[in-house]
Amino acid sequence: MAEKYKNMVSKKHYLHSGIFNQTLRDWQSLKSQVLPINLMYPVFIIENDDEVQTISSMPGVCRYGINKLKDHLTVVVQKGLTSILVFGVIETLSKDEHGTNADSARNPVIRALPKLREWFPDLTIACDVCLCPYTSHGHCGILNPNGTIDNPSSIKRIAEVALAYAKAGAHIVAPSDMMDGRIGAIKSLLIEHNLQNSVSLLSYSCKFASNFYGPFRDAARSKPSFGDRKCYQLPIAGEGVALRAAARDVEEGADMLMVKPIMAYMDVLKQVKDRYPEYPVFVYQVSGEYTMIYNAAEKGVFQLKPALMEILQSYRRAGADVIITYYTPLILDWLQLKHQL
Numbered sequence: 001m002a003e004k005y006k007n008m009v010s011k012k013h014y015l016h017s018g019i020f021n022q023t024l025r026d027w028q029s030l031k032s033q034v035l036p037i038n039l040m041y042p043v044f045i046i047e048n049d050d051e052v053q054t055i056s057s058m059p060g061v062c063r064y065g066i067n068k069l070k071d072h073l074t075v076v077v078q079k080g081l082t083s084i085l086v087f088g089v090i091e092t093l094s095k096d097e098h099g100t101n102a103d104s105a106r107n108p109v110i111r112a113l114p115k116l117r118e119w120f121p122d123l124t125i126a127c128d129v130c131l132c133p134y135t136s137h138g139h140c141g142i143l144n145p146n147g148t149i150d151n152p153s154s155i156k157r158i159a160e161v162a163l164a165y166a167k168a169g170a171h172i173v174a175p176s177d178m179m180d181g182r183i184g185a186i187k188s189l190l191i192e193h194n195l196q197n198s199v200s201l202l203s204y205s206c207k208f209a210s211n212f213y214g215p216f217r218d219a220a221r222s223k224p225s226f227g228d229r230k231c232y233q234l235p236i237a238g239e240g241v242a243l244r245a246a247a248r249d250v251e252e253g254a255d256m257l258m259v260k261p262i263m264a265y266m267d268v269l270k271q272v273k274d275r276y277p278e279y280p281v282f283v284y285q286v287s288g289e290y291t292m293i294y295n296a297a298e299k300g301v302f303q304l305k306p307a308l309m310e311i312l313q314s315y316r317r318a319g320a321d322v323i324i325t326y327y328t329p330l331i332l333d334w335l336q337l338k339h340q341l
């Protein structure tokens with residue numbers, strides 16, 4: 001008999017009464033909603049304006065020449081896309097010690113920015129700022145002859161590249177290099193050029209030396225030719241140094257912060273958001289996370305849509321304001337469908 005269990009739940013401890021239909025469930029979850037404004041879409045731009053290249057390590061993701069990117073983005077913008085994060089990828093242009101082609105006139109991002117601004121006047125455009133896709137050694141900064149980071153030269157160069165993207169039309173510059181002092185260097189240079197009111201600075205403040213970047217290095221042709229990035233990207237278990245990195249970037253003038261990757265770093269996200277509630281916090285669902293989820297769905301571990309929405313809502317619940325994800329076009333499709341119901 002269940003009789004004796006009848007009065008076991010006190011009045012205020014019934015939870016079912018708050019969640020028995022979808023609207024009620026949504027009300028319990030409003031702060032973790034995923035809307036178009038919460039998504040930023042990373043795109044790879046190549047030199048040949050009329051080419052599309054598939055990326056074998058990232059099924060469903062392509063690199064686009066600017067004319068092809070126009071067609072692709074036109075569709076996604078119609079579905080509600082609000083922002084993109086642009087990466088340049090070079091093939092025939094040369095790579096050297098200083099990453100000369102990061103901001104040369106022939107750089108695909110420099111060439112694309114004015115066109116993107118013209119074609120998509122309501123789209124907010126962020127540019128990843130780093131040297132690794134453009135240096136002969138594939139590291140994110142300038143190196144000393146012994147292979148260590150030359151930090152002063154690196155931040156001078158990174159700031160120059162950020163300024164070039166800003167001048168070419170980027171609304172947001174997003175340095176991912178992890179050199180010490182780059183946020184301050186970029187902010188000062190932007191102010192010097194009177195861009196303090198029109199260009200925003202999104203810091204990859206907590207970027208870890210992760211195992212999840214593999215497919216991206218193939219996508220962006222940015223693999224280091226020797227060594228690894230452990231001397232400048234954060235140690236994976238380094239909670240304290242990650243929080244110091246966020247604090248420093250706030251101090252140096254970042255407008256927005258980031259935690260990257262995210263799946264294995266949600267505790268860091270939570271702490272960063274709790275410490276800096278007044279700053280928008282971005283998370284980057286990186287290439288390895290993208291591909292891992294894709295492959296799991298392919299193998300029937302779960303259905304892509306409900307599982308991915310569960311993952312994205314968990315990032316919002318943990319404090320993410322914006323999620324940078326290669327799944328953005330697909331998610332926007334789903335969100336549109338939901339509104340048509």
Ligand SMILES: NCC(=O)CCC(=O)O
Pocket residue numbers: 128130176212213214215216217285286287288
């Ligand atoms: N600055 C971008 C990366 O370092 C990697 C992103 C990814 O793996 O998707």
Ligand SMILES: [Zn+2]
Pocket residue numbers: 130131132133139140176177
């Ligand atoms: Zn880099």
Ligand SMILES: [Zn+2]
Pocket residue numbers: 130176177
């Ligand atoms: Zn990077």
